[in-house]
Each structure stands twice: as C-alpha cells, then as structure tokens.
Amino acid sequence: MIADFEYFAPKTVEKALSLVSQYKEEAKIIAGGQSMLIIMKQGLLTPEYLIDIKGIAALDYIKYDEGKGLRIGALTIHRAIEKSPVIQKHFGVLSETERNLATTQTRNWGTIGGNLCHGDPAGDPAPVLIALKAKLKLASLGRERTIEVEEFSKDYLEVALEPDEMLIEIQVPIPPPHTGAAYEKLMVMKGDMGIVGAAVSITLSPGNGVCKDARIALSNCASIPLRAKEAEQVLVGKTINDSLLTKAGQIASTEVDPPADVHGSAEYRREMVKVFVKRVTRIALERAKAA
Amino acid sequence: MKGEPRELKLTVNGKPYELKVKPNTLLVDILRKNLKLTGTKIGCLDSACGACTVNIDGKAVRSCSVLALQVNNREVITIEGVADGDKLHPIQEAMVEHGAIECGFCTPGMVMSARALLDENPSPTREEVREAIQGNLCADEGYVKYIEAIEMAAERMRGGK
Numbered sequence A: 001m002i003a004d005f006e007y008f009a010p011k012t013v014e015k016a017l018s019l020v021s022q023y024k025e026e027a028k029i030i031a032g033g034q035s036m037l038i039i040m041k042q043g044l045l046t047p048e049y050l051i052d053i054k055g056i057a058a059l060d061y062i063k064y065d066e067g068k069g070l071r072i073g074a075l076t077i078h079r080a081i082e083k084s085p086v087i088q089k090h091f092g093v094l095s096e097t098e099r100n101l102a103t104t105q106t107r108n109w110g111t112i113g114g115n116l117c118h119g120d121p122a123g124d125p126a127p128v129l130i131a132l133k134a135k136l137k138l139a140s141l142g143r144e145r146t147i148e149v150e151e152f153s154k155d156y157l158e159v160a161l162e163p164d165e166m167l168i169e170i171q172v173p174i175p176p177p178h179t180g181a182a183y184e185k186l187m188v189m190k191g192d193m194g195i196v197g198a199a200v201s202i203t204l205s206p207g208n209g210v211c212k213d214a215r216i217a218l219s220n221c222a223s224i225p226l227r228a229k230e231a232e233q234v235l236v237g238k239t240i241n242d243s244l245l246t247k248a249g250q251i252a253s254t255e256v257d258p259p260a261d262v263h264g265s266a267e268y269r270r271e272m273v274k275v276f277v278k279r280v281t282r283i284a285l286e287r288a289k290a291a
Numbered sequence B: 001m002k003g004e005p006r007e008l009k010l011t012v013n014g015k016p017y018e019l020k021v022k023p024n025t026l027l028v029d030i031l032r033k034n035l036k037l038t039g040t041k042i043g044c045l046d047s048a049c050g051a052c053t054v055n056i057d058g059k060a061v062r063s064c065s066v067l068a069l070q071v072n073n074r075e076v077i078t079i080e081g082v083a084d085g086d087k088l089h090p091i092q093e094a095m096v097e098h099g100a101i102e103c104g105f106c107t108p109g110m111v112m113s114a115r116a117l118l119d120e121n122p123s124p125t126r127e128e129v130r131e132a133i134q135g136n137l138c139a140d141e142g143y144v145k146y147i148e149a150i151e152m153a154a155e156r157m158r159g160g161k
Helices: A013-026 A036-041 A078-083 A085-090 A092-099 A112-118 A125-131 A229-235 A242-255 A266-290 B027-034 B090-098 B107-120 B126-132 B143-157
Strands: A006-008 A027-030 A049-052 A062-065 A069-073 A135-140 A143-148 A153-155 A166-172 A179-185 A197-204 A211-219 B006-012 B015-021 B053-056 B059-062 B075-077
Touching: A013 A027, A013 A049, A013 A135, A013 A166, A027 A036, A062 A085, A069 A085, A078 A085, A078 A092, A078 A112, A085 A092, A092 A125, A092 A179, A112 A125, A112 A166, A125 A179, A125 A197, A125 A211, A179 A266, A197 A266, A211 A229, A211 A242, A211 A266, A229 A242, A242 A266, B015 B027, B053 B107, B059 B107, B090 B107, B090 B143, B107 B126, B107 B143, B126 B143
Parallel strands: A006 A049, A027 A049, B006 B075
Antiparallel strands: A062 A069, A069 A166, A135 A143, A135 A166, A179 A197, A197 A211, B006 B015, B053 B059, B053 B075
C-alpha cells in the first residue's frame, strides 16, 4: 500500500544532513510521520529514499532563557510542548494550541518540526509562531540559516527548505511587556483539523492601553498560514473596543482566499474568519491587559 | 536497495523480538501478521479511529500511523500484554463490571489509551479521561460507560475500593 523506498535511520544531525545532501529531491525526511504516512498511504508521496530522523535525540529539547527566549528542538513531540511547565508559564498560547492540535495519540508521536515542514495551511503551530514572531533554524551540511516562520510556507504543502536542508530548531523571542496572545480554531470535534483558525498577539502601550502592535495569522484560510496585515492595521495605534474588533474581523475576511471543502464553503469560512478574528483578538487583548 | 528488508529489534509485551521487515511495513502489520497479536484492531488504517492504539514506551500511539522500523529498540505493549496472566488489569476489570464494551471492536484501543493515561496520571479529572480517549472512536457511542469505567479503575488503582 505504501510504495517501496530505501530506509535510513541516522542517529545524528550530521549523518542526516549528509544523506539529504546525497539524495536531495529523491529523498524525504520523516519525523513522527503523523501527516506524512497518510499521504504516503494515499500514494501521493512516493520517495525513493526515506530518512527517518525520529531517533535523533539531540533535536528533542525545550530550552528557555530570559534573554534568548524559547528554543524548541525540531523533534520535540507535541505532547511535550503542551505539558512543558516553562512553556505553560511563559508561552501559554503554545501549550493551548498543542492541546487541541490533534488526538492524544497523534500528539504523542508527532513532532513540531514535522508539522511545520509538512506545510499544511491548516496546521496550528505555524500561525501561532507567526503571531509570536518566531524564527526557524535550518541547516545543510556546513551551513546554517534562520528564517522567519512567516517566510517559511510557500504554497500548499510546500515550504522554503532547500532539498539538502532540514529544520533544526524553533526560536520564539520573549514578547514585549504588556503582550497577550491566543489561538482558537473552529473544529467539528475537539482535536480535529481547524476549519479556520486565528492566532493573535496584541501588545499594549503601558499607561494608556493603546494598541502598540498587533499580529494576526490565520490557518486554513489560504494556501499558506496567512497574516491579516490590513486587519492588524485596524487595531494598531487605537484603543481597542468592540466596534474595532468587529471591523478587524471584517477586514480580515477580505484578505483571505479560503479553500472550499466538505467542512465548509469559502463563503462560510470568510464568515468564520470574522467571528474568530474578533473572538481571539478579544482574548489576546484581555491577556495583554492582565500581563 | 529499495524495499530491502531490514532488521528490527523490539520488545513486545515484555518479550524481545528480532524480525526482518520491509521498510514500508506499518507497526500494526507486524503486530497482527508476524506476531499474531490480533487483539490490536485495524479500523480505518488512516489515523482516524484509534482502534489500533498501542503503548510505545508507555505512551498511547496509533500503530497504523507508525512505521515498524520506527519502533526499533523501543518497547511496545499491546492489549495482550495488559493483563497479568489470568488476572485482568483494573481497567479491563472495571470495563467488564461496568458493561463498558458495546461491540468490543474499539475496546482494545480504549484500554491502551486508558492505560497510558493512568500510568502517567493516577488521578485524572473527567476532562482528562475524555481527552485521553478523544482519539478512540466508538461506533456505538458507548463513551459514557468507558469514561465511568476508567474513573472506577483509577480509583481502585489508587487503593480505594
């Protein structure tokens, strides 16, 4: 049912990088494979070489530093991020996101790096990381570079990895003071893929409570996780009130190009963007006020 | 070479095995076909139903969604390894007593999800129990009895009666 491939299970990053540099486009990297095995079973992905990096223990870590922020190894499983006390304390929105990302079984094996590299615009971590201004560390043999999460997705299931590169680390900066963030998605069942989702980060000016910065990123509303930049501008420089929240939702719904499928028409998704941008921005705002 | 069988060493239900498997083989297939452990069920084979849930290194994972070679050097527990000889595990016992069974097809997966939960968290809230089996579909909608049975088992395992 899954087409044959040649299998490698490198135990170090260097070995994995030398394999991807050798086989390039003919190879695919598998981590937890919770998304990838599904499309391999469907015959949509038939790599000649499969490089299984799940066993590279060096990429399974969560590190927090008050200066450098949060660093998550690409092979950290979703469940570990959800349960991490340091993430719960300093980046609660990430823990909340992971909790609804999929079923417990999937979160027990699937990795954050695999999720990001799969490049599904319905994925949950990417929009949240975009709202949090996170970066990704990518490596190829003898070379490293960092890229904004916002620049990483290119199209449906396509990301900015070169054929000889792999994702190493997710880097989340410490948010400025008076910042609140939230993510919610519309689900048929808890843990389902989102029909639409909104991640919002709001930073307030101390004292007067004016919105200093706003970042809104949407899932499953376009071919990539989409930043609603015009909706953000509705909020920046203003004291956010209910009518501004409604307006931000309306503007966001004009920025999206949502898919239509069995879970909802494009029109329905646009309506839900209005609802979710308003709802999630309100939560982020309350959190920013309390921060 | 493409498709060439590879060595796989793993422990299943406490017993060590050394197998040769093709790289495209799923964990559920070696459990059911090579080891004849057919208690692990195949429902959807598509990461949707949870009937094939096993415990890998103590965590509930779907065996249809993991390549067999990915569990190299790991420890797998299936439904056959849950009871202690003839003595049922408290989760199984509670499910039998409470009638949390329905047609039985989803039951092994439910037990494996519950086992991983109670090993990690002996005093789960109802919400945590629900979350632990959220990925286990029961076509008969027998969820409430399952949830109650898991709570009963948790209480017994904590030493209460």
